[in-house]
Amino acid sequence: MCGVRIAHFCDSHPGRSDGVATSVAATVGLLRAAGHDVQVYQPAPLLRGRAEPCGVRSVPVPLRNIRVGLPHFSGMRPVPHIVHVHTPGPVGIGGLRYARAHEVPVVMTWHTDLLAYSAHFMEIQLGAAHAAQRLELGWTMRDYLRLARSGNERRAQLVRLGQEFMDRTAVVIAPSAKTAAGLAEFERLPPVWTVPTSIQLADCPVGRAELRRSLRIPQSAPVVLAVGRATKEKDPGLLLSAFARLLRRLPTARLVMVGVKQNRFNVIRIARQNGVAHALRLIRPVPHSRMAAYYGMADVLAFASTTDTQGLVMIEAEAAGLPVVLADAALAERPNQKSMRLSSAPDADSFAAALGRVLTDPQLHREVAEAGRAAADSYSSQHYLGHLLAAYDFARARTAETTTVRAQ
Template sequence: MRIALFTDTYHPQINGVATSIMVLEKYLHQRGHDVYVFTSSDSHADLTEENGKVFRFPSLGALFVPERRLAVAGLSRASHLIEDLEIDLIHTHTEFSMGVMGKMLAKKYHLPCIHTYHTMYKDYLHYIAKGKLIPPSLVGILSRLYCKKTYAVIAPTEKVKKQLEQYNIRGSIRTIPTGIDFATFKRDFKQIETIYQIKEKLQLQSTDTILLSVGRIAQEKNMRVLIESLPTLLLEHPSVKLVMVGDGPEKKELMQLTKKLGLTESVRFTGAIPWSDIPAYYQMADLFLSASTSETQGLTYIEAMASGLPVVAKQDPSIAELLIDKRTGFLFQEDLELAETLSNILNRPEQFRSIKQQAKRHIERLSADHFANQMEQLYEEAIYSYVTSHHSIRTLNKKERLS
């Protein structure tokens, strides 16, 4: 099969959507399929390495998520590429410019279009006129319009599927969780030197208890709670250090909060780091923390679990099947409970081994191979359906292109 993936975020950006696409691309390629990524421009991208596989289009920063880019040109070029590459199916991963482009080309060339709904946009409305311009109801209307006439819409979790159903999105909604390349997060003796270098750079001692946060530092991720829990936690566990990996619009504010609370010796902000170094950070830490309720799946939780790192997270429907309290991880319900929850966990380190073992067994179904297998079956189903129902139209279009 020849698959075109349309997205407004891709490597070297680090986020759940980019990770999902990278895993899908890698494992479909291993199965013998040709996969091409159509995405927005990025000044940090390695264009030489991407040549022939990734096609980038001129773009501007997005208002609602400044780190994301929205393509502003390139429809004609993309159209020629779809023809030249003889694409069989288009899979969109955004509802914005690149996604719209993908849907237009699918319609033009009578190709099946599958869409993955990655983002709970109602949690991002505060970026636009502080949430006063676009009401949550409009998100449902726009989502419904975008998903119209797609062969299938993929929801990474049941939480997302239920949200789509509430938006009255008709048609096939498939729940297919993104898989993880477990080998990437397996403990490796080669990482020992990297871990040592990271600790030295961050001025962390061997006696420190390291709490780790990985992700976009933004309001919807609720990372403020992690910092606010420290003063109480440090009274009983003074060796605790919080390492926050990532960048985002709230980073400056959180750094100011850290200073205000007198926590500069206990918190480390790394900024954005290369994807290849992420596994070493997981291996370095003692606990993974998150207070977010805006996740569609929580890929960082799965990465942590695959790394053998216990997860402490705020209870949310998106992770209900992933994290079972005191079995595959630890959960807290209210923000104010985090400090006490962490203290109780750190007072009983003997339970970590059982949690790690059960967590790894629990996520076996989320392997990248299983993910790729489900996607491959859906692609084949969609292509077969379109070939049988649009055969005469596609044959005519191909003859016209060749004449």
Template sequence: MKIALVTDAWLPQMNGVVRTLTTVVAELRSRGHEVAVISPDLFRSVPCPSYSEIRLALTGLRKVGALLDSLCPDAIHIATEGPLGWAARRYCLRLGYPFTTAYHTQFPDYVASRTGLPASAIWPLIRRFHAPAERVLVATETIREQLRDHGLTHLHHWSRGVDLATFVPDYPPPDLFFELQRPIQLYVGRVAVEKNIEAFLDNSHPGSRVVVGDGPALDRLRQAYPEAHFLGRRSGEALAACYAGADVFVFPSRTDTFGLVMIEALACGTPVAAYPVPGPLDVLAPGSGAMAERLEDAIAEALTFSREDCLAAGRTYSWEASADQFCEGLAPIAREVQMAGLRAAAA
């Protein structure tokens, strides 16, 4: 199958959305599918206000449509609600092509945290974007229920996976970990306001706090929390060693739709502490993840869990299953519809 993936989130960004998309694309290509990615690196772009790592493509329907015309895909998936996503959506509606979308991030909450606008003001835009899609791919039941409450009911389950060859409990911890007071509490992810990292750094449970990742809030948090340890971005075996060497993984976000880092930590045998919110409520099972409104309480409970039970929980996820779900959710473009669309585009 020839699949066009349109996304405003792509390399060199590194976050849960990009990691999900790049990993699933690699899996699909390994199966013989032809996947063409339309991403900001193909266009002139500008940094997103308040988050310079995210690039916003300076383009519209004409250029995105020309690319899609040249690809002549069998299916179109629009991953994000950014400029490229809106342009591809217009293209599909104009030519009568079915398409799918995905709800990767709590976009209304993210906008609210950065602008002060109420999330309720953003939901009409989200409904408008996703309503014409054949299916909206969503990672968890809690988020599906939220979308249903906002009038989006054409939903399809698309979970996430773990690279079980990389995220294992066998790596020695970083040298720094031998110097730190236990328990070592670890955060991995973007260092940005919507991740609520201050709640992690402010929690009162004894031990050391380690942050892995980068982002627009990194310099500010380094200055505000000199006792914490900020290691920057790590990946592959170096990241797995951080997971495996920590005593507990803390996930302070209240706005994520899944939380890929939680299952990576579990696959390394490390218990998870989080708030009882969408993402953790769907991912964490008793004995591997603890949830409480006070992070201190969740951390204390998580530290009692068996690492073997955590490892077993993490290994229930795979990228092969995630790719299967993605393919099942696609909306193939019938050949006659495609030919009519190409004639309309040429007219």
């Protein structure tokens, strides 16, 4: 497939420390390097201060690293061959509306488990109400009120909204087998392609010893690394409780949490309650180009979240040769491999025991690291790009076939 025009729509602004923004940046970079015409619509400052010409005017949400887009896409020229929607926020909904108005096939990547996140973030319900209004679904006041009620009523209403997304999509991309299985909750589904994102780590000149010195960590200390937000849906409480148990076994161990901007005071409070504050290093988000140094400095990556759809940091860690231990068995399957990641039950005792095994058993540490690196090597960026372009080609063919049938 040559010379494809793709318009990407994403509500995570460029540079935001989350998997969606990272995945979109990697995807766009690969597509452009392969010679495709790519437009990226993401939130930008209200006065369009960003260099990206397709930046969407937006306003920041106070005390949150989020910007709410104010999209307007009617004048897009030339019309893209594919609309790729990454998020169901205002920008993503704008992409769906544009695609329907111009009869452009939609590929949607289901990056975020909105049903799981709705228990933690009120903005999921607000965003769902906005989406229903913008998509002109004809909801009644009772429908909107269901979003405010926790439990089965809210979930059923969110599933109903998600079904509307599916009905407007030619192909849905699931970034993991776990995500693909979760989509079965919808009554009607377009073809589902499981296509994990491939991330390339840039070389970083900072070495293991130098970074440890800067963090005041002894060179011989076992280091547990956690990467990403420490907000409640990522379960920092489980991570810190497990580390407290690990510390009783390995008193010199240190926990380095990279990417912690929101919820810092709560993390410190939980660390103090667990008696591990002295062994904790909190690092604010760092440029992606520096992440290789943190993976190289650590001895194991701890992944405590059970709400993620993919866990890009696990793919990055494995590519860097760092063993991974996760508390979500549903994400244990590696891309393009039959081998499984080392996982535990999502409780502090089990998670701590699994981390301890990797840190105290050199042979297991080596085996887990080698299996992860082999998986990363077998699923290259070119593999990912090939699967993505095939999905685009399939979406275009499927939409053309549907249009022909309707015309007859």
